[in-house]
Amino acid sequence: MRIPFIKMHGLGNDFVVVDGRTEPVPPLGTSTRAALADRHTGIGCDQLILLEPSDAADLRMRIFNPDGQEASACGNAARAVGLLAGQATSIETKGGIIHARRDGGGVAVEMGHPRFDWQDIPLAYPMDTAAMPVGWEDLQSPAAVNVGNPHVVFFVDDVAGVPLHRLGPIVERDPLFPDAVNVSVAQITGPASLELRVWERGAGLTRACGTGACAAAVIALRQRRLASPVAVSLPGGTLHITWHGDGLITMTGPAAETFRGSFELEDYL
Known part of the structure; x- marks a missing residue:
């Protein structure tokens, strides 16, 4: 099964974005996520980003580190997803709901309130x-x-x-x-x-x-x-x-799409 992806980055922090908002994506296990992130034998990225439908926001963003484990938040990825959305967007993350919008040549993201306790x-x-x-x-x-x-x-x-x-x-x-x-x-x-x-x-x-x-x-x-x-x-x-x-904390900076492609899921199982 071939799965499309979008390669993006924010200040060189790079992502493989798999968009499952309209077409469901088969489960990507921990080892598969790590294999995709590998820069020598996979596509290569700092984080794998999975987009899904959300009941609480415009979309859900799941973030996976190169070891395949899920992370709670990523500001650079949020800017990339905001760029991909093309309009003001609410994004559900494991760390809470954040908001992204275009700002001049970049993307501004409201990252929520800091917690100090x-x-x-x-x-x-x-x-x-x-x-x-x-x-x-x-x-x-x-x-x-x-x-x-x-x-x-x-x-x-x-x-x-x-x-x-x-x-x-x-x-x-x-x-x-x-x-x-x-x-x-x-x-x-x-x-x-x-x-x-x-x-x-x-x-x-x-x-x-x-x-x-x-x-x-x-x-x-x-x-x-x-x-x-x-x-x-x-x-x-x-x-x-x-x-x-x-x-709220507001972060503003650039994001960019690098290229699009697809991968054969069976190659990374």
Whole structure:
């Protein structure tokens, strides 16, 4: 059975989008999802995105990391889906309902409200998520927030000097984070700008992470380090994050369709 797909990306964070809104897609098991994401023997992507009908929104977006496991949210994928929809769209995700709309040459996504309580991250035990009394080697005193998925952010003097490829997986799987966690290092570069690198839970180092940009900007704004909107510079490009302390997070940035194709399901079973 051949299944069509759309290859898309947001700032180099790339996706294989399978659209099952009008024609149901056969179940794609964990091993099949991982095989499709493999860059050497599959199509290759940072996340596999499955679109389905929704009773609660215009469509449902399911997100799967390269290991085949399901994720709760992905801001860059939401922009790609918003571009694909071509109009203002409500999107049901595992992390809640979000809204996307075209904005000039890009896509703006309302990512919902940030959650700061330790139970909402979640953490293994109570602590102040604004100044966590924990650390891993030179990464100390992070802050945590849930923006549809859990993030922990360390503010550092030089993001390039942090061995995130080594420390990222250590922090991600620390017992402090029962559901694992996305790990970011952020460097303030101006009154309304920061530079960011992200180790994504279940995916590893990434060129861009939309929820990571939201998390770092919201924490910086909460700590009064920056003014909104915040320009977040990632290896793949820049996202603009707006948040005013008691409202929704809005993320704006580019998305693009790369090509379309199809795959034989039996080749990936």
